[in-house]
Amino acid sequence: MASSTHKRFNTRAGRAFDVLNVVLLTGVGLLAILPFVYVLAGSFATELEITTRPFFLWPDDFTTTSYESILSSDVILRAFVTTVAVTVVGTLIQLGLTVLLAYPLSKVDLPGRRTVLSLVVFTMVFSAGMIPTFLVVKDLGLLDTYWSLILPAAINPFSLIIIKNFFQQLPSELEESAKIDGANELQVLRHVVIPLSKPVLATFALFYAVGIWNDYLSPLLYLSDTGKWTLQMILRQVTAAASLSADELNSDVPPPAQGIKFAVVIIATIPVLLAYPFLQKHFAKGMLIGSVKG
Amino acid sequence: MTLLAAPPAPPHAPPRGRRRRRLGDLVRYRWLFVLMLPGLVYFALFRFWPMWGARIAFKNYIPFLGIDGSEWVGLAHLREFLSNPDFPRLLENTLIVAGLSLFIAFPLTIVLALLLNELRLQILKRTVQTLVYIPHFLSWTVVVSITALLFAIGTGPLWTFFGWLFGTDANMLADPDWFRPLILMQEVWKNTGWGTIIFLAALAGVDQEQYEAAIIDGAGRWQRVWHITLPSIMPTIVVLLILQTGQILNTGFEQIYLMSNSLNRTVADVFDTYVYFAGIEQGAYSYATAVGLFKAIVGLVLIFGTNWLAKRFNQQGIF
Numbered sequence A: 001m002a003s004s005t006h007k008r009f010n011t012r013a014g015r016a017f018d019v020l021n022v023v024l025l026t027g028v029g030l031l032a033i034l035p036f037v038y039v040l041a042g043s044f045a046t047e048l049e050i051t052t053r054p055f056f057l058w059p060d061d062f063t064t065t066s067y068e069s070i071l072s073s074d075v076i077l078r079a080f081v082t083t084v085a086v087t088v089v090g091t092l093i094q095l096g097l098t099v100l101l102a103y104p105l106s107k108v109d110l111p112g113r114r115t116v117l118s119l120v121v122f123t124m125v126f127s128a129g130m131i132p133t134f135l136v137v138k139d140l141g142l143l144d145t146y147w148s149l150i151l152p153a154a155i156n157p158f159s160l161i162i163i164k165n166f167f168q169q170l171p172s173e174l175e176e177s178a179k180i181d182g183a184n185e186l187q188v189l190r191h192v193v194i195p196l197s198k199p200v201l202a203t204f205a206l207f208y209a210v211g212i213w214n215d216y217l218s219p220l221l222y223l224s225d226t227g228k229w230t231l232q233m234i235l236r237q238v239t240a241a242a243s244l245s246a247d248e249l250n251s252d253v254p255p256p257a258q259g260i261k262f263a264v265v266i267i268a269t270i271p272v273l274l275a276y277p278f279l280q281k282h283f284a285k286g287m288l289i290g291s292v293k294g
Numbered sequence B: 001m002t003l004l005a006a007p008p009a010p011p012h013a014p015p016r017g018r019r020r021r022r023l024g025d026l027v028r029y030r031w032l033f034v035l036m037l038p039g040l041v042y043f044a045l046f047r048f049w050p051m052w053g054a055r056i057a058f059k060n061y062i063p064f065l066g067i068d069g070s071e072w073v074g075l076a077h078l079r080e081f082l083s084n085p086d087f088p089r090l091l092e093n094t095l096i097v098a099g100l101s102l103f104i105a106f107p108l109t110i111v112l113a114l115l116l117n118e119l120r121l122q123i124l125k126r127t128v129q130t131l132v133y134i135p136h137f138l139s140w141t142v143v144v145s146i147t148a149l150l151f152a153i154g155t156g157p158l159w160t161f162f163g164w165l166f167g168t169d170a171n172m173l174a175d176p177d178w179f180r181p182l183i184l185m186q187e188v189w190k191n192t193g194w195g196t197i198i199f200l201a202a203l204a205g206v207d208q209e210q211y212e213a214a215i216i217d218g219a220g221r222w223q224r225v226w227h228i229t230l231p232s233i234m235p236t237i238v239v240l241l242i243l244q245t246g247q248i249l250n251t252g253f254e255q256i257y258l259m260s261n262s263l264n265r266t267v268a269d270v271f272d273t274y275v276y277f278a279g280i281e282q283g284a285y286s287y288a289t290a291v292g293l294f295k296a297i298v299g300l301v302l303i304f305g306t307n308w309l310a311k312r313f314n315q316q317g318i319f
Helices: A012-043 A047-052 A065-071 A074-105 A113-125 A130-139 A157-168 A172-180 A185-196 A198-214 A217-222 A231-240 A259-292 B018-028 B030-058 B076-083 B086-118 B122-137 B140-150 B157-166 B176-204 B208-216 B221-246 B253-259 B271-281 B285-312
Strands: none
Touching: A012 A259, A012 B086, A012 B122, A012 B140, A012 B176, A012 B221, A047 A259, A065 A074, A065 A259, A074 A113, A074 A157, A074 A185, A074 A198, A074 A231, A074 A259, A074 B030, A113 A157, A113 B030, A113 B285, A130 A217, A130 B030, A130 B271, A130 B285, A157 A198, A172 A185, A185 A198, A185 B030, A198 A231, A198 A259, A198 B140, A217 A231, A217 B253, A231 A259, A231 B140, A259 B122, A259 B140, B018 B030, B030 B076, B030 B285, B076 B086, B076 B285, B086 B122, B086 B176, B086 B221, B086 B271, B122 B176, B140 B157, B140 B176, B140 B253, B176 B221, B176 B253, B208 B221, B221 B285, B253 B271, B271 B285
16 A cells, blocks of 8 residues: 555654544544444434434433334335345346356457457447336336346446456466366356356455345336335335334334334345445455456 | 456467358357357347337337337437427436536545545554445435435434524425535435545555655655646546546436435436436336437447547547
8 A cells, every 4th residue: 555655754744634634534434424323323212312312323212112113014024035035036146147248258269259348338338228128127027026126237247347357367277277177168167267256256246236135226117016115115115204104014013203214224224234344355356356457 | 447448369360261260169169158148148138129129219109009010200209308398407407416426526536535545544544444435335215214314304413403504494305405415415425435446446556666756856745646646546537537427417316316306306307317207107108218318329429529538638548
């Protein structure tokens, strides 16, 4: 990193700037998470505390009523389970399709390679738009199925190219020796290339997973059956409403009007936050390996 | 940045005896072609078939008649859109949202990257990086919901704070005057930190000897930033500017859609949400497709235009 190898500059102005920079960036770091910490604290607070205290990072009166209300509601539980399932299956499919296309494209002498790559790049700068895509999904009979949340965005062109670039810079000797031993391309991919690419593939798996988990547009467009709604749709429903009745939530415990909004935000975020440390370990490295080497 | 650059030429001899080579290739590469198949089908089905279907923009598409059976009307939908009294308002709203992102959020990203780069305390640098990347991974639904809680009228902490600061008790979530500031705040909160990654990577590649030479020559800190650091991330800035210019009419559907409500529509409606309302909610498929196509073609022209400009000014483009 740049600054560690600098010679230290101990001019007064330089030190003043350093102090200022430390203060400023600490503030920026706190600003990035304080809103979330407030929501987390609010999700454990009583209705009274939420409506009377303007800002707090720890509830005075700790309660789990909001969560109890959610956990007794089939609607939210069902949406949670569905979203987890769609995310897991979807990630496997999306990553699988991406790898299967990226690997052949990493062979520089593959006939037709440049044509396919140009077409892929073209889709990055031009897309037919929302309505024609919607009509294709409709014509394929995917409306109101979970496939509509997985297939239309199955291969992300950026991810494809970065993974392709990564495969391309792997030492070719390993593959060649496997081929001499009689392995076909699929076996080389499975037993040589994929094991060597685990960190990169893990990174993109997590990107795909976060993408599916966070997706709001696809369920909005393709799922009119509210019984199939994903967690993001429910979250929207809950937080946009002025208040909810126990009936609407299909819950035995009457929901606290504000508290439940805090708790649903947390529930919709927790899986992403759990994945974040793993993601963070790899993403800078994984993305750069692929994009730096041509 | 070589993400889109041409791959290095294969070190093989130029092809001779083309026909025979092609046949031999097909056999030799048959497994690779098989592996590619699902991916190619994906691109054909979900990326190129819609482009073919987009010809309904020039027809009066009636699902019952099918695309081919529907009446051809040429540019009628496009003309209707361009002469629609909504058009100037949509264009203005779209350009303002894009402008806020381009002229405020984007420079802020560069400033944050430079400040992080100047941070000598490595542990603090890593901690701050970890924290500022987090909001990028939250969905727009979560970000908008958090906004709704922070600005909840009467109870939200930011409603209280800004109300005190500006002496107002407006419902900021519904007030048209507050729509753009809120959009900008969300954009900055969610993506500024994440945006620094690419600049920090470019900065990590800067030759340290340049800094040492500059120090020996007596260059101060600000001079080093201005003459070494900034020029070294210039190619990255240019590439991102080109990409962002191409996206200027794409405002990010989810954020705008989730933030708009019946009270702030005058400033909230942008091309993306307009396509949704016209196409999906009102079923005007052809008209909405024409609007979407207009947007996509303008984007394509802009991206090639800025790329050309960048090359004229001796910067590396993306193509």
